[in-house]
Amino acid sequence: MVELRAYVYLDRLQPQFAAYIGANARGYIPIPGMAAVLVEIAPGVLINQVTDAAVKAANVQPGLMVVERHFGVLEFHSQAQAEVKHAGEAVLEALGVKLEDRMRPKILSSQIIHKVNPYHAQMVNVSRLCSMLLPGMDLYIMEVQPAGYITFAANEAEKTSQVTLVDCRSFGAVGRLYLGGKRSDVEQAAGAAEAAIASLAEKESES
Structure with a gap:
């Protein structure tokens, strides 16, 4: 089945x-x-x-x-x-x-790291699939299950602010999103990403 x-x-x-x-x-x-x-x-x-x-x-x-x-x-x-x-x-x-x-999406982790250290930025960039994370940027990380829903969070977050898409993993056991940028942009994008997942979860709860 x-x-x-x-x-x-x-x-x-x-x-x-x-x-x-x-x-x-x-x-x-x-x-x-x-x-x-x-x-x-x-x-x-x-x-x-x-x-x-x-x-x-x-x-x-x-x-x-x-x-x-x-x-x-x-x-x-x-x-x-x-x-x-x-x-x-x-x-x-x-x-x-x-x-x-369809399964109801669940946010497993949502966190912001302020003013990323240069060494930390380099570690993230080693395996990133998108743009570079620069030292001093704020970094937002979200994990969602099932993984496919992370695409909705990433696309909706980009609509709201001048944020940098650093990494997006849309298949596997967990979906993972990394966003970088100025503090205000990252905070706005984080709110949009969380709201996007919450809106899908609400729809599933109603149905």
Whole structure:
């Protein structure tokens, strides 16, 4: 039986987040302003059925497909929001699930470190997937479960402030987000990221 771990609709990809997908995925590269959906399921191998349903149902391009032992993740996007939404509906139908069947997101950790030390910044930069964290920046770190929901937090945070997307891990056991910048920008982005996850959790609670 398939488990819908995460289903995330992104209405408008932000510049840094779109660049992150393009730099780290092996599929079709998105550009800022596109709409996107990210689906996370278990067992992982069934993500191939998700991809098949999405690309056959609408004019969408897959950007990221990951097949892990336990979880599978697919991101697809298009210039047209209607195409993305239609492909998303086809995915749910193919899996035999409804949107309200998705797991409720949970914030595992949310923290801000002020004025990062130069050595600390270098340690973060060693394994980062996005932009550099510079010494003296504030650093925000969020962990979310299931992992796919971190994409919504990252995209919504970027909408609110001039923050730097340092790292984003959108698959695996835990989703992880690193943001850097001035204190006021980081605090604003952190609030937006937490509010984004809370809004999804509220929807699931109501359903």
